[in-house]
Amino acid sequence: MENIPFKWRVSQIFGDKSSIEKIADQDKISSLEFDSTGNYIAVGDRGGRVILFQSNHVANESEEESDLDEEELMKEEEKEKNEENEEEEEEEEEKSKQKKSLQYKFYSEFQSHEPEFDYLKSIDIEEKINKIQWIKRRNRSHLLLSTNDQTIKLWKIFSKEKELVTEFNKERQENESINNPKDLLFPKTQVEEISKEAYNKRTYGSAHAYNINSISLSSDDEVFISSDELRINLWHLERTDKSFNIVDLKPEDLEQLSEVITCSQFHPNESNQFIYSLSKGVIHLGDLRQSAKCLNSVKVFEDEETSLNDSFFTEIMSNISDIKYSPCGRYILSRNYTTLKVWDVKMESKPLATLCVHDFSHSKLCELYENDFIFDKFECNWSGDGKYAITGSYENYYYLFDWKKNKGMLIDGSKTTKIYSKFYETQNPNENSNNIFSNNNKLSYDSDNVDFSKKIFNVSWNPYNPFIAVAATNILYLYTGKVGTKK
Template identity: 35%
Template sequence: MDAGPGPGSLSTASRNANEPLDWHFLQCFGERTPGEEIQDADIISAIEFDASGQHLATGDRGGRVVLFERVAIQNRLPGVDQRAPQLRPAPCEFRYMTEFQSHEPEFDYLKSFEIEEKINKVRWVNHPSASRLILSTNDKTIKLWKVYEKKVAHLANYNKKDEQPGTPSHPSMNWSIPAGGTASPTRLGPLPDQKTQLSLEHPKLSRPQLRIPTVTSTEIVLAAKQKKKYANAHTYHVNSIALSSDQETFITADDLRINLWNLEHEDQAFNVVDMKPPNMEELTEVITVADFHPIDCHVFAFATSKGAIRLADLRASALADNTCKSFEEPEAPSSQRSFFTELLASMSDLKFSRDGRHMLARDFMGLKLWDVRSESAPVATFPIHEHLKAKLGDLYENDSIFDKFDCCFSGDGTQVATGTYSNCFRVVSRGDGRSGAPGTDQVLEASRDPQRKRLQQTPAKQTPNRFGLSRGSSSAKKPAANGAVGADGQNSLLQQNHDYSAKLLHLAWHPENNLIAAAASNSLYMYAAR
C-alpha cells in the first residue's frame, strides 16, 4: 500500500550535510483570503506524518482530524493548489483524504470546568493491515481511531408509496369490509362477532406486487471508527502522546504524571513518572513534553518547565522519575537572572533523531541539540528569537511568551526546523551552533509566493551589537543567489516585521524527503527542497 520514494524523490541520502537546501513552495490547503475572518475552531493545533511519509494528519481546535495522502504530481487533483508557482518539478504532492470528528466539548461536573475539544496531539500507529490507526488527544481523553475503506451500495427499485397508487398507508394494517359497511383498517382483522368479506379483486384493495430492491452501483469511501477510549487516567491536562517502537505501548504525559498504556487495554494504565509533591506549595516544575526513543522501546525522555530533559529507562525502575539521566545546562548566576528567566527556559517540544543518538529541544528563545551520551552540555545551540530579547515585556503583556513552538529533525538528521512569528519558520543545519562549524540558517514565510520572503544566512563571523543581535561580516551583506540576503538583512527584517498574532507553531518534516508541512493558523503549507 505504501510505496517508498520513487525516482526523482527528495532523498536526503546523497546531499552534503552543510550544503544549503533550495526550498520552494509546493502547495497549500485552506489559505486565507485578505480580510477573511478565521474561526477559532479551524485553527490547526497538531500535525504529524506517518512512518512511511505516505500520509499526513492534522488536528484542529474544533476537535477534527483531517487526513492527507501522497500522490504522484502528474495526477493533479482538485485539492491541489493550481496557482502554485512551480520552480522545478517535484516528485509528489498531497491530496485531501477524509476528516472526522475526534473529540466533542465536555463538562466536568465534579470540578465544574469545561473540557475543550481542541486536539493537542495526533500520532500514527504503524499497523500491518490496510486500515490506518491514529491516536488523538484533547486535554483529558485519548482515543484510538481506525480509518478504513468501506463499501457503500446504492440501491434502486424501492417499494415506494408514490410508486404504488392504492397501496395502504401502513403495511401492517389488514383491510376488511364489515357486513353492511365500508372498508376500514384494523390491525388484527375483523372482530370475531362480525361477518366480513375481503374482496381481493377490488382494484383499490388488491395488494401490489412486491419488488426486491436492486444494487445499481457500489463505491468505496473512507470511514472512521473509534476503537478505544483511554479516559479518566489524567488529573491535569494531557500535553503529549508518544508511541514506543514496538507499536504496542505508548505514554501520555500531563503536567505532573506520565502514564504507560497498552493499545489493547483502555481501562488500565501504569504510572511511570510522578512529580507531584506531597505539598503542592512545594511544586517548582511541571512536565511540558515527552517522547519515546525511536529504537529502544524501554527508553523515553521528558522535558520540564525549568529547561531540564530527563531520560528514563523502564528496565531500571517501575517508577522512573528517580532514576533518570538529567540533561540540563548550569543555572545562570543570580545577577543574570530576571523575571523572565524561568519562562524562557520552559521546553515546549522535544524530539529524538531518527537514529536515537540526539535529542532536539525547543524553548522560547531557541533550539538545543543534545547527545544522549553526554549530559554536561548541548552539542549545539541555535538562537531563534534573539531579536526579541529587548521586547520580553511586550511579549509577556500579550501572552506571546507562553507560545509553544514545535521542532523537528530532517530524515537524515542533518537539518532541524522550528517555527517563529510572522508565519515564518527556520531551517538550520546541524553544522551551525556553538561548535562554530559552517552551516546554513534559512527563514521562509508560509506563503504562496516562494520568492516573497526567502532569506538565507550565510556563515559569517558573529559580533554582538548593542541590541544583542548577530551581525555578519561585510561578505555576508552581499545578496546571495535565489533572492537570498545576508545575516544583516535577515535580522533587520525579523526585527521590523515580526507579527505576534501570526505565529507558526506546528510543523513536521517528512521522514524520507526534504519536505516540510507547516501549519499557520487554519492553513497548511507544503515546502519542498532538493
C-alpha cells in the same frame, strides 16, 4: 558557485486565506504529523476535527481503494507471480512515481473530540486536538491516536464499498418458459462508491488530573505514554481501563511545586527508554528496565549557562515547549522560547549546538509578557536523515538549521511564490560560534514591526523526502525542496 542544499518552493496550500480577524477559533490548526511512510499527513484543529491527506504515490494504488478478503488477496498475489509482464509494468509505474513531484490530496475527515463539561471540577474541556500519533500499519486500515486535554482516542480509518446490483434475472413471463437451469442469469454487483470512514476503536480516559500535553508510541507499537503537567502514564493499546504511572512530580503540598512536565517522547528504537522535559529547561532520560516507576532519571540534560543566568524572564523563556529524538536516537532536539538546542545523549553537561530563534525578543520582554506572547509554545522537528532541524516563529516565518555546520535559513511561510532560501553562518566562528545571528546577515526580520498574531507553531518533515508541512493559523503550507547550485 555556491552550493545550496535545498531550493524551497510552495508545493500546495490548503485552507482559507481570510484575514486573521475573520478566522474562527475552531478552524485554527493545533497539531500536525506525518506518518512513518510520509505518504499521509494528519492535521488536527481546535474544533476537534482530524483531517487526513494522502500523497499521489499511493492514491492510484488498488490496495488503497478497498478492503478485500484474504482469499481475493491470495488470488491476486498468485496472478502477479505468474504473469511476468504485469511485474515489468509495476516496476515502470514505480519508477514513474518516483519521478513525479510529491503531491497530496484530501483523504478523509472526522470529528475526533467533542466539547465536554467536568461536573466535579466545574470546568469546560475543550475539543482542541493537542497531539496526533500515527501507528504503523498492519493491514489496509489506518490507526492513529488523538488527544485533547483529558481523553485519548484510538481511531481506525478504513475504506467502505457501496455495491449495487447491475444485472438482474429475466422477467417473470420469460422465466416460465425456462426449462434448462443454464438459462438462468445470476445477479451481479458492481462497486459504485468507495467512502472513507473513521471508527473509534478505544477511548483512554479518566487517568489524568491535569491537561495532557503529549502522547508518544513506543518502537514495538504495543504501548504508549501520555503526559500532563505532573504525571506520565504508560498505556497498552489493548487496555483502556488501566494505565501505569511511571513518573510522578506531584508533591504532598502543591505550594512546594517548582516545575512541571512540558513534553515527553519514547526512544525511536528502544522501547524501554523515554525522555521528558521540565519547565525549568531540564531534560530527563528514563529507563523502564531500571525501575518500573522512574523516580530517579538515568540522565539529566541541563545547560549550565542557562542555570547561571537566572532571572524572572530567563526562567520563563527556558521553559521547554517541545523535544524530539533524532531518527537514529543519538541526539535530542529541544525548543524553548528563544533557542533551539541539540543534545548528544552521551553528553549531559552542555548541548552540541545552541541556535538562536527570533532574537528580537530580548528587547521586548516586557511587552511580550504583558500580552502573554512569551508563553507561546513552538514545536520543533528533525529531517528524515537528522541533518536538519526546523522550528516556527512569528510573522509566519520558520527556521531551518544545518546544525552540524552552524548554518541557518529563514523562510517566509506565507509566501506562495519564490522564497528566500540561503544558508547563513557566523562571520566570526571563534566568537559565539553557536549563535548564527549577527548584524550583517539576513537571518532575522524587522524587530520593530512584528505581527505577533501571525505565528507558526506546528511544523513537520516528511521522513523520506525534502518535504515540509507548516501550519500557519488555519492554512496548511506544503513545501518541497530541491538540491541545486547558485551563482
